[in-house]
Amino acid sequence: MARGSTRPTSRDVAEAAGVSQAAVSLVLGDKWRGRVSQPTADRVREAARQLGYRPNLAARNLRLGRTRTVLLVVPVLTTEFFAGVYTGAARIAAEHGFGVVLYPSPEGIGPARDPFASAQAALDGVIASSMAADALTAIRGDQLPLVMLDSDPEGSLGAATVNLDITDGIRQVTEHLLALGHRHFLHLAADVPSWTFDIRARELATRTATVPGTTVRTARAPITIEDARTATETALGAPGPRPTALVCDDDKLAAGAYKAIRRLGLRIPDDISVTGLDDLALATAIDPELTTVKLDAELFGERGMQALLAVLDGRTPQEGDIPVQLVVRGSTAPPSAS
Amino acid sequence: MARGSTRPTSRDVAEAAGVSQAAVSLVLGDKWRGRVSQPTADRVREAARQLGYRPNLAARNLRLGRTRTVLLVVPVLTTEFFAGVYTGAARIAAEHGFGVVLYPSPEGIGPARDPFASAQAALDGVIASSMAADALTAIRGDQLPLVMLDSDPEGSLGAATVNLDITDGIRQVTEHLLALGHRHFLHLAADVPSWTFDIRARELATRTATVPGTTVRTARAPITIEDARTATETALGAPGPRPTALVCDDDKLAAGAYKAIRRLGLRIPDDISVTGLDDLALATAIDPELTTVKLDAELFGERGMQALLAVLDGRTPQEGDIPVQLVVRGSTAPPSAS
DNA sequence: AGGAGGCCGTTATACGTAAAACTACATGCG
DNA sequence: CGCATGTAGTTTTACGTATAACGGCCTCCT
Numbered sequence: 062m063a064r065g066s067t068r069p070t071s072r073d074v075a076e077a078a079g080v081s082q083a084a085v086s087l088v089l090g091d092k093w094r095g096r097v098s099q100p101t102a103d104r105v106r107e108a109a110r111q112l113g114y115r116p117n118l119a120a121r122n123l124r125l126g127r128t129r130t131v132l133l134v135v136p137v138l139t140t141e142f143f144a145g146v147y148t149g150a151a152r153i154a155a156e157h158g159f160g161v162v163l164y165p166s167p168e169g170i171g172p173a174r175d176p177f178a179s180a181q182a183a184l185d186g187v188i189a190s191s192m193a194a195d196a197l198t199a200i201r202g203d204q205l206p207l208v209m210l211d212s213d214p215e216g217s218l219g220a221a222t223v224n225l226d227i228t229d230g231i232r233q234v235t236e237h238l239l240a241l242g243h244r245h246f247l248h249l250a251a252d253v254p255s256w257t258f259d260i261r262a263r264e265l266a267t268r269t270a271t272v273p274g275t276t277v278r279t280a281r282a283p284i285t286i287e288d289a290r291t292a293t294e295t296a297l298g299a300p301g302p303r304p305t306a307l308v309c310d311d312d313k314l315a316a317g318a319y320k321a322i323r324r325l326g327l328r329i330p331d332d333i334s335v336t337g338l339d340d341l342a343l344a345t346a347i348d349p350e351l352t353t354v355k356l357d358a359e360l361f362g363e364r365g366m367q368a369l370l371a372v373l374d375g376r377t378p379q380e381g382d383i384p385v386q387l388v389v390r391g392s393t394a395p396p397s398a399s
Numbered sequence: 400m401a402r403g404s405t406r407p408t409s410r411d412v413a414e415a416a417g418v419s420q421a422a423v424s425l426v427l428g429d430k431w432r433g434r435v436s437q438p439t440a441d442r443v444r445e446a447a448r449q450l451g452y453r454p455n456l457a458a459r460n461l462r463l464g465r466t467r468t469v470l471l472v473v474p475v476l477t478t479e480f481f482a483g484v485y486t487g488a489a490r491i492a493a494e495h496g497f498g499v500v501l502y503p504s505p506e507g508i509g510p511a512r513d514p515f516a517s518a519q520a521a522l523d524g525v526i527a528s529s530m531a532a533d534a535l536t537a538i539r540g541d542q543l544p545l546v547m548l549d550s551d552p553e554g555s556l557g558a559a560t561v562n563l564d565i566t567d568g569i570r571q572v573t574e575h576l577l578a579l580g581h582r583h584f585l586h587l588a589a590d591v592p593s594w595t596f597d598i599r600a601r602e603l604a605t606r607t608a609t610v611p612g613t614t615v616r617t618a619r620a621p622i623t624i625e626d627a628r629t630a631t632e633t634a635l636g637a638p639g640p641r642p643t644a645l646v647c648d649d650d651k652l653a654a655g656a657y658k659a660i661r662r663l664g665l666r667i668p669d670d671i672s673v674t675g676l677d678d679l680a681l682a683t684a685i686d687p688e689l690t691t692v693k694l695d696a697e698l699f700g701e702r703g704m705q706a707l708l709a710v711l712d713g714r715t716p717q718e719g720d721i722p723v724q725l726v727v728r729g730s731t732a733p734p735s736a737s
Numbered sequence: 738a739g740g741a742g743g744c745c746g747t748t749a750t751a752c753g754t755a756a757a758a759c760t761a762c763a764t765g766c767g
Numbered sequence: 768c769g770c771a772t773g774t775a776g777t778t779t780t781a782c783g784t785a786t787a788a789c790g791g792c793c794t795c796c797t
Contacts, residue, residue, distance in 0.1 A: 458755095
């Protein structure tokens with residue numbers, strides 16, 4: 062409890078155990094077999110325990126030239142989705158003795174600051190979501206090994222990418238709605254500049270184009286429930302035939318759409334079918350439960366981390382998108398005969 | 400682009416600019432006024448830019464003996480609430496040149512690992528939520544400056560605490576329901592061992608005890624929508640008079656309760672009133688919108704960080720709980736005459 | 738007997754940075 | 768002139784760790 066006393070160093074431990082600092086390092090680093098006797102090793106460990114010694118990570122990192130720490134750059138942290146990504150990445154990291162530090166891209170933290178200023182930890186590499194676009198320039202400037210999540214493989218010069226098969230997800234959604242008989246779609250698009258959202262619109266367009274007589278309108282909103290509500294309300298209030306199916310870029314947008322639809326006095330799925338994308342807890346909290354596409358966020362995180370470890374190792378990361386799965390619930394049904 | 404070439408150091412910059420390493424440190428550290436001439440300073444900065452120099456943080460941290468990095472230990476990262484806490488803490492931290500590193504307490508990352516093993520960053524201090532209970536022993540072992548969020552001020556020997564005024568929140572909820580005429584309560588309690596949940600039950604009990612003829616039953620569930628649903632369903636199916644008001648420990652539990660109530664064929668708020676606590680996005684996504692207590696997560700994070708900065712500075716942190724605010728929405732109404 | 742090798746350590750060094758201590762020269766002032 | 772003050776740097780050192788290089792002593796084999 063001695064106030065002002067500094068943390069014990071390996072030299073303090075050495076003194077207490079009556080050995081040299083090198084011996085302490087060997088013992089605690091588990092490299093002592095054949096170099097230090099059993100009794101001495103025990104004495105060192107006991108002294109370290111008594112003093113409450115913890116190695117100075119800054120010194121270790123400096124000495125070793127690596128930190129076994131990796132940065133995960135994600136957009137706003139407000140969704141379970143990125144929590145899952147983190148969990149998966151951290152699990153794999155832990156298995157390899159790595160740590161993961163989060164940089165939630167700034168939202169009110171100030172003008173698009175460089176992530177390295179905030180996450181001051183010394184880093185071995187970076188995993189970045191393509192949604193955290195503002196941080197990318199800073200990252201690119203650095204020569205740290207980089208893995209991009211959900212990013213255009215063409216556009217991310219050199220950096221390894223790991224992608225969810227969102228295109229297939231939207232295809233499954235579209236097939237499902239077409240099979241139910243829907244022909245008139247409204248696409249509630251996320252107003253976020255990111256490749257992963259661009260391909261949603263693209264796939265919906267190309268898939269419906271193969272069926273004659275289909276129409277697709279588009280509304281656009283930031284990913285908040287309130288914005289989604291107002292956007293949907295104005296879109297559905299527009300003149301012309303009302304769409305019978307509403308395809309949302311993610312579950313949160315769908316939740317907003319639910320509110321708009323209720324306000325307009327319409328029923329789901331009788332008057333209009335709604336689909337989401339993510340399968341958050343939200344999807345089963347709302348009534349009726351949402352037909353959506355399940356994304357395996359943890360697997361996404363795991364694959365991202367594995368890719369980064371591969372890059373750090375000089376190996377080639379595993380290829381192939383991560384499969385996704387349509388989950389049909391109560392928010393979709395055939396269009397009412399009219 | 401030279402592959403395998405190592406990152407440039409301040410010595411490389413010095414050589415390129417034709418000065419000593421010390422001069423580089425002075426210039427880039429902004430301590431050069433009166434020590435280095437303007438032209439030389441410019442030359443150094445230009446050389447640093449050209450080489451893409453970034454200081455080695457491990458070395459800087461070692462030299463300075465501090466890292467300007469702080470660890471935020473939170474429970475599962477799946478709620479917006481802790482995202483808000485992070486945002487607030489990071490804002491204040493950035494204003495003081497600090498960084499914040501997150502340690503989401505393990506949930507499938509392995510058996511209650513020591514947070515410092517995962518967040519390998521060298522740290523100046525720690526802010527920990529009392530909900531991340533498993534990590535606390537490891538933290539206590541360390542002698543890092545510590546601030547506890549929502550923790551029993553008596554139990555946290557020495558560590559500074561910053562608390563939301565949850566007691567007042569539950570009091571506001573209870574007053575509201577009593578004023579509406581409710582007398583028979585069901586308390587859906589979070590099955591999490593944490594002081595912040597203990598005081599919810601305590602306050603509900605003491606407040607209702609002042610009004611004759613009130614009853615309080617308790618159901619208990621982990622904080623997931625599914626668990627909350629089953630717990631509520633069995634509790635409401637139990638014999639005896641049905642409660643007319645359901646007080647939930649947080650919004651997520653309330654969302655589960657909604658589903659149970661719908662399954663039982665009851666209506667909110669006609670047959671039963673429901674309240675939450677947090678005011679997440681979820682609260683306005685469900686129908687009817689949830690009467691709940693708004694917690695200012697960002698302010699919570701800000702105050703936590705300010706307290707830690709005070710501790711690091713040898714000052715005494717600001718006293719006083721953070722006020723909370725009841726938000727009345729559509730899920731509460733007078734009990735139906737029966 | 739003598740040296741080869743195993744055992745049990747120690748001494749010395751480097752990692753990259755910040756900053757204290759020092760040097761060298763010019764200018765101003767009594 | 769002699770000394771203080773100011774300018775513009777350089778030299779040197781320390782932070783705490785991991786490990787390469789070194790060295791004594793004992794045993795055992797030929």
